[in-house]
Amino acid sequence: MSISRIVLYYAFTPLSDPEAVRLWQHTLCRELGLKGRIIVSPHGINGTVGGELSAVKQYVKQTRSYGPFRGMEFKWSDGGAEDFPRLSVKVRPELVAFGVPEEIEVDEQGVVGGGEHLTPQQVHELVEAKRADGAEVTFFDGRNAMEAQIGRFKDAVVPETETTRDFIAELDSGKYDHLKDQPVVTYCTGGIRCEVLSALMRRRGFEEVYQIDGGIVRYGEAYGDSGYWEGELYVFDGRMNTRFSQEAATLGECTACGGPTSSFHNCRDRGCSTLMLYCEDCRHIPETTRCADCEARLAAHPQDPNSGHLERPRRR
Numbered sequence: 091m092s093i094s095r096i097v098l099y100y101a102f103t104p105l106s107d108p109e110a111v112r113l114w115q116h117t118l119c120r121e122l123g124l125k126g127r128i129i130v131s132p133h134g135i136n137g138t139v140g141g142e143l144s145a146v147k148q149y150v151k152q153t154r155s156y157g158p159f160r161g162m163e164f165k166w167s168d169g170g171a172e173d174f175p176r177l178s179v180k181v182r183p184e185l186v187a188f189g190v191p192e193e194i195e196v197d198e199q200g201v202v203g204g205g206e207h208l209t210p211q212q213v214h215e216l217v218e219a220k221r222a223d224g225a226e227v228t229f230f231d232g233r234n235a236m237e238a239q240i241g242r243f244k245d246a247v248v249p250e251t252e253t254t255r256d257f258i259a260e261l262d263s264g265k266y267d268h269l270k271d272q273p274v275v276t277y278c279t280g281g282i283r284c285e286v287l288s289a290l291m292r293r294r295g296f297e298e299v300y301q302i303d304g305g306i307v308r309y310g311e312a313y314g315d316s317g318y319w320e321g322e323l324y325v326f327d328g329r330m331n332t333r334f335s336q337e338a339a340t341l342g343e344c345t346a347c348g349g350p351t352s353s354f355h356n357c358r359d360r361g362c363s364t365l366m367l368y369c370e371d372c373r374h375i376p377e378t379t380r381c382a383d384c385e386a387r388l389a390a391h392p393q394d395p396n397s398g399h400l401e402r403p404r405r406r
């Protein structure tokens with residue numbers, strides 16, 4: 091049996107002809123038998139592709155041969171083409187859909203005006219240095235609020251976001267203005283959302299913004315469950331949650347009984363994007379019942395129960 095792998099990567103760099111990059115990437119992946127999802131935008135590229143090890147190595151080499159992608163880091167992980175339903179290569183106005191492409195400026199160094207990058211070790215140095223000065227560092231969650239239900243940094247601020255587009259209204263609401271003169275560290279799964287979020291925050295008057303290089307994933311590799319991270323990490327694949335060690339705390343609460351759990355489940359409607367936490371005892375409930383959103387939608391449009399829902403991985 092041949093060995094397979096997945097690579098994850100992103101680069102913020104100006105692309106004058108995203109459509110040409112899309113065509114090239116699509117042809118390259120198809121010829122190498124790779125599947126996955128790639129977004130190309132005037133601000134750069136973001137992708138996750140999988141296939142046979144030798145093909146993925148070829149892909150990395152070919153992709154890096156293009157000037158703007160020369161220094162791009164690729165994160166390797168277990169898996170293969172079978173982890174993706176298809177190959178999708180699309181041009182979008184933004185790499186991460188905050189809904190404000192006109193606010194984002196990139197140059198060869200990346201996003202202009204973003205927060206200072208910190209390694210996991212530098213995060214600890216910052217917290218200690220500020221504490222010595224009598225100040226507290228605030229961790230600011232750059233993900234959808236749902237993801238933070240099962241894991242987040244200690245005492246983190248978790249904005250009320252259903253999607254990344256909700257961040258702008260949250261930041262402009264005034265709710266977080268008390269943090270504008272405080273040290274704030276943003277974090278997300280792999281770091282890409284914070285590249286943009288930290289710049290949007292700085293534009294809005296947050297004076298001291300940092301971001302964790304490589305996100306929660308890199309932090310967890312360095313400190314596991316013995317640092318400032320607490321709980322489990324939500325991941326965008328069939329597993330849905332992963333932990334850094336056996337000591338990981340269980341922060342999530344079952345929607346039905348309130349018991350501890352980290353397991354997200356889809357409601358019974360196919361294609362429903364609503365994920366809710368259920369414990370082992372109550373996990374049959376979403377398989378037999380619609381979520382509140384679907385019940386409401388069905389009541390409003392009885393002939394079309396699945397309209398408007400996005401595709402998400404369904405837990406097996």
Ligand SMILES: [Zn+2]
Pocket residue numbers: 344345346347348349368369370371372
């Ligand atoms: Zn329960």
Ligand SMILES: [Zn+2]
Pocket residue numbers: 357358359362363364380381382383384385
């Ligand atoms: Zn539903």
